[in-house]
Amino acid sequence: MGTQPLNRLRTDFPPLGLGALVHRRITAPGALAAVTLLLAIPASASSRSPGAPGIGDPYYPAYGNGGYDVSHYDLRLKYQPATDRLDGTATLLARTTQDLVRFNLDFLLDVSEVRVDGAKAAFRTSGEHELEITPDKPLAKGTPVTVVVRYGGVPSKKQAYGFTSWLRTPDGGVAAGEPEAAWWWFPSNDHPLDKATYDVSVQVPDGSQAISNGTLQSASSRAGWTRYSWRSDKPQATYLATLAVGRFDITTGTTKGGIPVLSAYSKDLGNVYGAARSSVERTGEIADWLTGYFGPYPYNALGGYVPNTGTGYALETQTRPYYSPRQFAAGSNTSVVVHELAHQWYGDLVSVARWKDIWINEGFARYAQWLWSEHEGEGTAQQLADHVYASRPADDPFWKVAPGDPGPENQFHLAVYDRGALALQALRNRIGDADFFAVLKGWPAKYAHGNASVADFRRYAEQVSGKPLGGLFDTWLYRPSKPAADAARDASIPVRAAGAKGTPVQPKSWKKIAATNGVHERGHKRSGGRVAGGGHVE
Numbered sequence: 001m002g003t004q005p006l007n008r009l010r011t012d013f014p015p016l017g018l019g020a021l022v023h024r025r026i027t028a029p030g031a032l033a034a035v036t037l038l039l040a041i042p043a044s045a046s047s048r049s050p051g052a053p054g055i056g057d058p059y060y061p062a063y064g065n066g067g068y069d070v071s072h073y074d075l076r077l078k079y080q081p082a083t084d085r086l087d088g089t090a091t092l093l094a095r096t097t098q099d100l101v102r103f104n105l106d107f108l109l110d111v112s113e114v115r116v117d118g119a120k121a122a123f124r125t126s127g128e129h130e131l132e133i134t135p136d137k138p139l140a141k142g143t144p145v146t147v148v149v150r151y152g153g154v155p156s157k158k159q160a161y162g163f164t165s166w167l168r169t170p171d172g173g174v175a176a177g178e179p180e181a182a183w184w185w186f187p188s189n190d191h192p193l194d195k196a197t198y199d200v201s202v203q204v205p206d207g208s209q210a211i212s213n214g215t216l217q218s219a220s221s222r223a224g225w226t227r228y229s230w231r232s233d234k235p236q237a238t239y240l241a242t243l244a245v246g247r248f249d250i251t252t253g254t255t256k257g258g259i260p261v262l263s264a265y266s267k268d269l270g271n272v273y274g275a276a277r278s279s280v281e282r283t284g285e286i287a288d289w290l291t292g293y294f295g296p297y298p299y300n301a302l303g304g305y306v307p308n309t310g311t312g313y314a315l316e317t318q319t320r321p322y323y324s325p326r327q328f329a330a331g332s333n334t335s336v337v338v339h340e341l342a343h344q345w346y347g348d349l350v351s352v353a354r355w356k357d358i359w360i361n362e363g364f365a366r367y368a369q370w371l372w373s374e375h376e377g378e379g380t381a382q383q384l385a386d387h388v389y390a391s392r393p394a395d396d397p398f399w400k401v402a403p404g405d406p407g408p409e410n411q412f413h414l415a416v417y418d419r420g421a422l423a424l425q426a427l428r429n430r431i432g433d434a435d436f437f438a439v440l441k442g443w444p445a446k447y448a449h450g451n452a453s454v455a456d457f458r459r460y461a462e463q464v465s466g467k468p469l470g471g472l473f474d475t476w477l478y479r480p481s482k483p484a485a486d487a488a489r490d491a492s493i494p495v496r497a498a499g500a501k502g503t504p505v506q507p508k509s510w511k512k513i514a515a516t517n518g519v520h521e522r523g524h525k526r527s528g529g530r531v532a533g534g535g536h537v538e
C-alpha cells in the first residue's frame with residue numbers, strides 16, 4: 001500500500017520471540033497466587049510502556065500488535081443481510097508478554113465498550129486500523145487477561161488504506177482476504193504469529209445461514225433469527241478465520257479417513273453452480289490424497305464454500321476454504337481445490353513467520369497442483385517445471401521477482417507461485433525423491449500449529465538431505481534473474497540448446513492451473529495500489 005514504507009533494509013526490528021506463540025494456561029492454584037502477587041506490585045517505570053502498534057513485520061509494520069498473545073477468540077455476533085449491519089461482542093483470552101500500560105487491537109468497526117478483566121477500560125482509535133486500549137490498572141508481564149469488546153457497524157462502509165476486504169453479496173457478506181480480513185468483523189492481534197482457537201456464534205435471519213471455520217456445534221431458531229455456532233479448536237491465524245452469511249445449499253459427508261466434511265454453495269450461482277459444486281465436492285477425496293504427501297490431515301473438519309461474490313480469488317480459510325464463483329466460470333476445476341487444501345498443511349498448520357515467507361505457502365500449494373496433474377495423467381511436475389523455465393525468456397519481468405522475499409507489492413505475484421514451484425522441482429532433483437518427499441511430509445509435523453520461515457525450511461531440507469543448499473536456494477528463490485543454463489543443468493531442469501525453436505509441449509493440465517492464475521491478476525482492486533504488480537491471493 002502506497003502509504004507504507006517497505007522497510008526491507010531495516011535490520012533493527014527486535015527478534016520476535018517464537019516462545020510467545022506457545023499458549024500456556026495457568027491452572028495450578030500456586031501459579032494463580034503468583035499472578036495475584038505480580039498484580040499487587042505497584043506499577044514501575046517499565047510498566048508505563050505501551051504495547052507496540054505492530055508485531056514487527058517489515059512488510060506490514062502496523063499489522064498485529066506487541067505486548068500480548070491471544071489464545072482464544074469468542075465472537076458472539078448478529079448480522080442483518082439486508083443492511084449489512086454487524087453487531088457483536090468479542091471476548092479475547094490473552095496473556096501479556098511485557099508490562100503494559102496500554103495495548104492495541106486491530107479493528108475498524110465502531111466500539112461502544114471495552115472491558116479488561118471485568119473493569120471498563122478507556123479506548124480510542126488511531127492510525128488506519130488501531131484500537132488503543134488503556135486498562136484502569138497497568139498489566140504485569142505474564143498475566144492472563146480477558147478483554148471484552150462490544151461493537152457494531154456496517155463493514156462494507158469501513159476502509160483502511162483506501163480499501164475494504166469485506167465482500168458484500170446480494171444475500172449477505174463474506175470475510176475472506178489475505179493478509180487483511182479480520183478488521184471488518186472482529187478485533188484481533190492481526191498477524192499469523194498470534195494464532196488462537198475460535199468460537200464463532202452468529203445470529204442471522206431465518207432462511208440465511210452463517211458459515212465459519214471448523215465444526216458446526218449447533219443451529220437453532222428463535223423469534224425469526226437462527227444462531228449458528230462454530231468451533232475451530234486448533235490454533236488458527238486471524239486471516240484464516242472466515243465468516244460468510246448468505247443463502248446456501250449445504251452438503252455434508254465424511255472422508256475415508258473419518259473427517260466430517262461440510263460445504264456450502266450459494267443458491268444464486270446460476271450457471272456456475274454445477275461446476276462449482278462438482279469441484280468442491282471432491283474435497284474429501286483430494287484431502288485424503290494429499291495426506292499421502294503431507295501426512296495426516298491436521299484438523300477435525302473439512303469443506304469449502306462458494307458464495308456469490310464478484311471477486312476472483314480463492315483463499316485457504318482454515319478447514320473450509322473460500323472459493324469465488326469465477327474460479328469455476330470455465331468449468332469444473334479440481335486444481336484450485338488441491339491448491340487450497342494443500343494450504344491446510346502449508347500455510348495454515350505451518351504459517352509464515354513474517355509475510356516475506358509467503359513462498360512457504362504459495363510455492364508448495366502450487367507444487368501440489370503439479371503433483372495432482374501428475375496423478376491425473378495430465379503432465380508430470382518435471383514437465384510443468386520445464387514449461388515454466390522454457391516459456392519465460394531471461395528478460396521476462398517474471399524473473400525479477402524473488403519468491404524467497406518478493407516484497408509486499410509482489411507478495412502474490414505469479415512468480416511466487418510458478419517460480420516458487422520450479423524451485424521445489426530443482427530441490428527435488430538435487431536431493432532426490434526419497435529425501436524430497438521426506439521433507440514435504442516432515443515439515444508440517446516439525447512446525448505443526450506454529451510458524452516458520454524460508455530460512456527454517458532451507459535448514460530443514462539440509463538436515464534431512466545432508467546436503468548444503470544455500471547456493472540452490474539463492475539461485476532459485478532469491479536472485480532477481482532467470483537461473484542460467486549451468487544452474488538449471490545442475491538442478492536437472494532441462495535446458496534447450498541455443499537456437500532451439502519453440503517451447504516444450506504444454507502439459508495438458510497447464511490451462512486449468514493457469515486458470516487459477518488469471519484470477520489473481522483480476523483480484524482485489526485497491527486504491528492503495530499495493531498489489532498493482534501482482535493481483536491477489538489464493
Ligand SMILES: [Zn+2]
Pocket residue numbers: 339343361362365537538
Ligand atoms: Zn495459495
